[in-house]
Amino acid sequence: MSLSQVACSIAESPTLRLNEEARLLRERGEPVIHLGIGEPKNKAPITAILSSAAKLSSGDVKYTPTDGLPSLKKAIIRYTEDNYNRIVSPYNVIVSEGAKQSLFNIIFTLCNPQDEIIVLAPYWVSYPEIIRMVGGIPVIVTPEDGGFVPSFEEIERAVSSYTKAIIVNSPNNPSGAVYPDELIAELVELCESKGIYLICDDIYHKLVFDGRVPAPAYKFTNKDAENTKVIVVNGVAKLYGMTGFRIGWVVANRKMVEVMINVQSQTTTCVSPVMQAAAEGALTGMQSVVESLRLSIQNNRDVLMQELHSFTDVHCVKPGGTFYALPDFRAYVRKSVAKDSVELSNFLLKRTLVVTVPGREFGMEGHLRLSYAGSVKDITEGIERMKWALDPNAPSEIYIGDRKLVRDWL
Numbered sequence: 001m002s003l004s005q006v007a008c009s010i011a012e013s014p015t016l017r018l019n020e021e022a023r024l025l026r027e028r029g030e031p032v033i034h035l036g037i038g039e040p041k042n043k044a045p046i047t048a049i050l051s052s053a054a055k056l057s058s059g060d061v062k063y064t065p066t067d068g069l070p071s072l073k074k075a076i077i078r079y080t081e082d083n084y085n086r087i088v089s090p091y092n093v094i095v096s097e098g099a100k101q102s103l104f105n106i107i108f109t110l111c112n113p114q115d116e117i118i119v120l121a122p123y124w125v126s127y128p129e130i131i132r133m134v135g136g137i138p139v140i141v142t143p144e145d146g147g148f149v150p151s152f153e154e155i156e157r158a159v160s161s162y163t164k165a166i167i168v169n170s171p172n173n174p175s176g177a178v179y180p181d182e183l184i185a186e187l188v189e190l191c192e193s194k195g196i197y198l199i200c201d202d203i204y205h206k207l208v209f210d211g212r213v214p215a216p217a218y219k220f221t222n223k224d225a226e227n228t229k230v231i232v233v234n235g236v237a238k239l240y241g242m243t244g245f246r247i248g249w250v251v252a253n254r255k256m257v258e259v260m261i262n263v264q265s266q267t268t269t270c271v272s273p274v275m276q277a278a279a280e281g282a283l284t285g286m287q288s289v290v291e292s293l294r295l296s297i298q299n300n301r302d303v304l305m306q307e308l309h310s311f312t313d314v315h316c317v318k319p320g321g322t323f324y325a326l327p328d329f330r331a332y333v334r335k336s337v338a339k340d341s342v343e344l345s346n347f348l349l350k351r352t353l354v355v356t357v358p359g360r361e362f363g364m365e366g367h368l369r370l371s372y373a374g375s376v377k378d379i380t381e382g383i384e385r386m387k388w389a390l391d392p393n394a395p396s397e398i399y400i401g402d403r404k405l406v407r408d409w410l
């Protein structure tokens with residue numbers, strides 16, 4: 001039996017695979033510390049829970065319009081006005097099964113076979129795979145200065161007559177970098193003038209630290225909702241820590257939204273009304289939950305940075321947002337324990353039961369992505385275990401769970 005070559009060429013999501021590995025180890029009673037996971041530990045906002053519970057207990061759980069319940073779309077329009085200073089109509093909005101499906105819909109809607117989409121490294125693991133899935137070509141732009149933000153000139157150089165879109169994810173998964181407003185302004189100008197779409201994956205846009213308020217791409221265009229090339233993707237997963245509710249949305253021009261509705265109507269039909277009610281509850285409820293999540297994550301970031309400072313030979317650019325950092329472990333990759341970030345991540349999991357994600361998955365070999373969305377205890381204990389395994393200056397003995405271990409490989 002032969003399977004589709006395209007489908008078979010799609011790589012498994014490494015982050016989901018690691019989640020599963022961690023779950024299995026935990027089930028066996030192992031004291032795993034998960035610094036790989038991309039979700040905060042908070043409970044969903046009470047307004048989300050009440051609203052979805054009310055919908056569920058009504059028993060009236062049926063198909064909804066493919067593009068989303070009108071009341072949820074209204075809440076998204078209000079969110080767009082409040083946070084982006086942009087007035088859009090219900091025709092500009094489509095609700096999907098998480099931002100991942102939103103991105104799939106956009107890319108499927110834009111790409112003909114061989115069309116190119118520019119992806120900026122370090123990048124979220126799913127962009128290149130989704131682009132390949134629809135027959136497009138991901139064109140990766142890696143910052144030449146070794147940093148986490150490509151320059152405008154580097155991005156401009158990657159534009160060709162096949163370029164359909166540029167994806168911008170700021171604050172960025174995996175690096176936590178927040179792109180400068182000037183770069184966003186330049187990209188908007190480039191895209192509007194060349195007719196290239198600018199896909200802004202804003203899933204972390206409220207998780208920004210140190211008082212910074214990055215300007216949304218809309219700020220730099222004077223074109224209205226129907227004529228701008230700016231597309232915005234957002235969702236409740238990271239904003240409210242509601243990853244399991246699977247609600248994302250797109251704001252785009254009406255024509256694109258119409259095509260995406262057709263695509264979605266032939267694939268998933270609509271999102272569960274119970275989950276849509278939850279998202280509406282979160283969006284219309286008290287927004288202080290977002291700020292308290294942001295503050296606790298900022299505190300976690302500070303703890304992580306402090307812990308990493310005492311790690312010999314590890315360098316880390318301080319994240320300006322998200323709940324990820326992408327420290328440079330090249331000193332250890334070059335030394336005895338591992339020859340690349342995949343081996344290093346496996347080594348750490350085996351020796352220390354700490355889950356990390358190899359930088360190679362994000363286009364940044366030699367780095368490891370660490371999530372600080374969990375507890376302060378996980379961060380401090382996780383880094384202590386990593387230091388024990390890698391840093392010859394760290395004590396050679398450690399307790400992992402109730403097992404005393406002695407390092408004998410450095």
Ligand SMILES: Cc1ncc(COP(=O)(O)O)c(C=O)c1O
Binds near residue numbers: 100101124237
């Ligand atoms: C950059 C980025 N975009 C999109 C998503 C997908 O979000 P959702 O859970 O709403 O599908 C993620 C999830 O990790 C992400 O990191």
